[in-house]
Amino acid sequence: MPDRRLQFDIVIVGAGPAGLAAACAASECGRKAALLESAPWIGGQIWRGEEAHFANTQARYWINRVRKSGATLLTGTNVIAANTPITLLAEQPHGAVEIQWRKLILATGARELFLPFPGWTLPGVFGPGGLQGLVKNGWPVAGKKVVIAGTGPLLLAAADGLKKHGARVVLIAEQTRKSHVAELGLTLLAYPGKVLQGAALKARLLGVPQRYGVWPVRALGSDHVRVVELTNGRDTWTENCDQLACGFHLVPNVELPITFGCDLRNGFVKVDHWQMTSVADVFCAGEPTAIGGVNAALVEGQIAGYAASGQLEKAERLFSQRATHQTFAQALDKTYALRDELKGITTDDTIFCRCEDVTFARVKQHRFGREAKLQTRCGMGICQGRICGAAAKIILGWEQSSVRPPVHPARINSLTTHNQAH
Amino acid sequence: MSQKPDIIIVGAGIVGAACAMECARAGLRTLVLERECVGGGTTAAGMGHIVAMDDSEAQFALTRYSRNLWIQMRPQLPEEAEYDPCGTLWVAADDEEMTEVRRKQNFFEQRGVRVEMLDSDGVAKAEPQLRPGLSGGLLVPDDAVVYPPCAAKFFLDQARTLGAEIKMGVAATHLLPEGGVRLADGTHLSADRVINVAGPWSPELMPGVPVRKRKGHLVITDRAPGFVRHQIVELGYLKSAHSVSKDSVAFNVQPRKTQQVLVGSSRQFDAASTEVDHAILSRMLSRAGEYLPGLNDLVAIRTWTGHRPATPDKLPLIGPSLFSDRIWLATGHEGLGITTSLGTGRLLADLLLGQPTEIPSEPFSPSRYANGASHHE
Ligand SMILES: Cc1cc2nc3c(=O)[nH]c(=O)nc-3n(C[C@H](O)[C@H](O)[C@H](O)COP(=O)(O)OP(=O)(O)OC[C@H]3O[C@@H](n4cnc5c(N)ncnc54)[C@H](O)[C@@H]3O)c2cc1C
Ligand SMILES: Cc1cc2nc3c(=O)[nH]c(=O)nc-3n(C[C@H](O)[C@H](O)[C@H](O)COP(=O)(O)OP(=O)(O)OC[C@H]3O[C@@H](n4cnc5c(N)ncnc54)[C@H](O)[C@@H]3O)c2cc1C
Numbered sequence: 001m002p003d004r005r006l007q008f009d010i011v012i013v014g015a016g017p018a019g020l021a022a023a024c025a026a027s028e029c030g031r032k033a034a035l036l037e038s039a040p041w042i043g044g045q046i047w048r049g050e051e052a053h054f055a056n057t058q059a060r061y062w063i064n065r066v067r068k069s070g071a072t073l074l075t076g077t078n079v080i081a082a083n084t085p086i087t088l089l090a091e092q093p094h095g096a097v098e099i100q101w102r103k104l105i106l107a108t109g110a111r112e113l114f115l116p117f118p119g120w121t122l123p124g125v126f127g128p129g130g131l132q133g134l135v136k137n138g139w140p141v142a143g144k145k146v147v148i149a150g151t152g153p154l155l156l157a158a159a160d161g162l163k164k165h166g167a168r169v170v171l172i173a174e175q176t177r178k179s180h181v182a183e184l185g186l187t188l189l190a191y192p193g194k195v196l197q198g199a200a201l202k203a204r205l206l207g208v209p210q211r212y213g214v215w216p217v218r219a220l221g222s223d224h225v226r227v228v229e230l231t232n233g234r235d236t237w238t239e240n241c242d243q244l245a246c247g248f249h250l251v252p253n254v255e256l257p258i259t260f261g262c263d264l265r266n267g268f269v270k271v272d273h274w275q276m277t278s279v280a281d282v283f284c285a286g287e288p289t290a291i292g293g294v295n296a297a298l299v300e301g302q303i304a305g306y307a308a309s310g311q312l313e314k315a316e317r318l319f320s321q322r323a324t325h326q327t328f329a330q331a332l333d334k335t336y337a338l339r340d341e342l343k344g345i346t347t348d349d350t351i352f353c354r355c356e357d358v359t360f361a362r363v364k365q366h367r368f369g370r371e372a373k374l375q376t377r378c379g380m381g382i383c384q385g386r387i388c389g390a391a392a393k394i395i396l397g398w399e400q401s402s403v404r405p406p407v408h409p410a411r412i413n414s415l416t417t418h419n420q421a422h
Numbered sequence: 423m424s425q426k427p428d429i430i431i432v433g434a435g436i437v438g439a440a441c442a443m444e445c446a447r448a449g450l451r452t453l454v455l456e457r458e459c460v461g462g463g464t465t466a467a468g469m470g471h472i473v474a475m476d477d478s479e480a481q482f483a484l485t486r487y488s489r490n491l492w493i494q495m496r497p498q499l500p501e502e503a504e505y506d507p508c509g510t511l512w513v514a515a516d517d518e519e520m521t522e523v524r525r526k527q528n529f530f531e532q533r534g535v536r537v538e539m540l541d542s543d544g545v546a547k548a549e550p551q552l553r554p555g556l557s558g559g560l561l562v563p564d565d566a567v568v569y570p571p572c573a574a575k576f577f578l579d580q581a582r583t584l585g586a587e588i589k590m591g592v593a594a595t596h597l598l599p600e601g602g603v604r605l606a607d608g609t610h611l612s613a614d615r616v617i618n619v620a621g622p623w624s625p626e627l628m629p630g631v632p633v634r635k636r637k638g639h640l641v642i643t644d645r646a647p648g649f650v651r652h653q654i655v656e657l658g659y660l661k662s663a664h665s666v667s668k669d670s671v672a673f674n675v676q677p678r679k680t681q682q683v684l685v686g687s688s689r690q691f692d693a694a695s696t697e698v699d700h701a702i703l704s705r706m707l708s709r710a711g712e713y714l715p716g717l718n719d720l721v722a723i724r725t726w727t728g729h730r731p732a733t734p735d736k737l738p739l740i741g742p743s744l745f746s747d748r749i750w751l752a753t754g755h756e757g758l759g760i761t762t763s764l765g766t767g768r769l770l771a772d773l774l775l776g777q778p779t780e781i782p783s784e785p786f787s788p789s790r791y792a793n794g795a796s797h798h799e
Pocket of ligand 1: 726
């Protein structure tokens, strides 16, 4: 069995903005650094496809910089376990690899939050980020009627991306109140860059109907979504669509940090000034520490990269920038806080756990997540509760279930590497 | 429950749930206390293999008795209990193990347990994924597989229907020699007798109970329809299960009704943490891969650990404790508690009522440790 062992000073997991920035910082400080990424590309979800045709200037800058930095880029490398306190186990297309590190930087990003409502499992219903990713990969949307619903800045970004590919965005339904978004607009005035971006986006979305204080209650269609039913709490109406992109902002990917023993606070990885977690020599940057967007991730990534390289002054110089972005993250959080009515969109016969086909009626009889899991198989499937666990936290107030290796599904063979190496 | 209960059962693992069902059926006023949820302890970690075992006459008697009770109960079991009469295939890798297969065959046949001898081809036909060239094996067709947490829930629901009272989320902190328990909030509940059915945690409630935690690892795969058809166990399993001192692994895989494959198993003493130990996990999977080469390409979705409640002589403790005849035990079921839960429930109910038991109860009596636990191993 092919079995590889590698060794680096600094290993960074996740090649989104935070990981790219960390890899640049570490490598430019002369450290032997490796950037591990499960996808075949670098750039993360947000900069997927950028390297083939750069459209985004930030993406161009950071991707080019990391390519020149000397860091070893290992794409198609999926970290599945912390097999010893100083090594991790990763799966590659042709086998497993054990990687030893002195400092570890976890930049695992975030995923979309889905709330189950009738019809959410119909073909044609996606997360806004997920649909955007598909479209970048060539999924045809030209001429298709798309409704975008849920919450968060991702809705507008997705609308923009889909429109560029010829989709007819018939409605953007944002659950939060318009007044909240206006307040965020005021906060944004402190960030000239963001205001400019916002204005450009607004111009591109001119003519796309946008409604606030509106959320989906049902998706209808026999074999594919055809209609979505929406409400503003008083009236309910329907919109025809070929695709529904619905997501309720983001949840941090904290499973890998948990595996390495990092403590959480309010669901996010706890870090100090240097972006170091509760575990010595393990750092964390970007969305797992707070949902703050690209700019926060870039700054945090650099701080982690410098701190891990022992370049504390360089890290310290970025503290004030980080503080600004963190204020913005808090404002985002407040603006897109989920309204209580959303806790009621899951009906009894809604499939709550997609992997194991478990209805909400069966899940909600139980007192807590572990009981529901053991009795109904909710969260026991291939996604290990990443989708339903996040929803159960919002809708039922349940703690998310524990993480066990492998952090991502992995071939049995890959889990035997440890033994083979001896 | 308006009247004082006859018994309080502490712990609703599969053993506690089966005891509650049988005691309630026997007419005892029964109260069950469980600190977390039904079947959430070791019962949530076990493989759920219902198996006749032949380590000793006593173990055989209890496992066969219990297996029959499972077979009788089958028509009532809910679908979620996933009862699957898949049988056990004991596989022999070499001639030495073939000798063991023949011994096992004789043992079972003499005692009326259906078995079928398989030669090398027979084993390959029964389980095409097994590596070629195994010496043979023994098929035990009436063994089965269940999903323990839901079976335990069903037993507890039966108990409730039969009049038992269940308190969930209630932890006992002390068992009282005069009968009854003290709870975490300082209050007392009294009963004629209290039964310690707390599995690997039973010594925490009663220091001195000869039960140690014996850690095991399991891995579940993604769906792989038809990959294996029987619970397949290597005969080397006996060698490693016997060894109480060393860490050991053995090839032991199980087809789930969900079409997944559950892969075991390991045994470690003095490994108190519930964390997955990658070194032993890796050994365990390598061992399984030697027997089932195709397993290496299946996808693992989760691994976990559990602590078997082990006694020095590998037999459970069922009956009055040495400390007080108002404190009883039903614990120490090691790696067979899913199987032996039903037999344990029957024995306990009969003993409590002073009735004759259907199999001899002496081998399980806690009094066998009256002179200390050490001399047994
Ligand atoms: C027959 C059978 C089939 C099963 N099939 C599946 C399946 O298909 N899919 C599936 O996901 N699960 C399956 N399970 C397993 C189940 O999800 C749990 O893994 C199992 O009940 C053991 O719980 P746990 O210890 O993993 O974690 P939990 O149930 O979450 O927690 C139990 C305890 O272990 C501790 N713990 C959890 N994680 C760690 C850790 N990393 N390190 C240290 N301590 C930890 C927790 O703090 C907690 O106290 C199956 C179980 C059985 C019995
Ligand atoms: C890896 C592994 C594989 C196994 N495979 C098999 C198999 O294939 N076949 C088989 O027959 N057996 C198998 N077993 C063994 C089987 O799982 C156990 O013997 C059985 O589950 C023990 O059940 P129990 O009810 O005694 O203990 P548990 O299930 O641990 O129940 C004890 C209960 O007591 C509760 N409790 C503890 N303290 C208190 C307190 N102070 N107050 C209130 N409640 C309390 C706990 O919360 C728990 O629910 C396996 C075990 C392991 C670990």
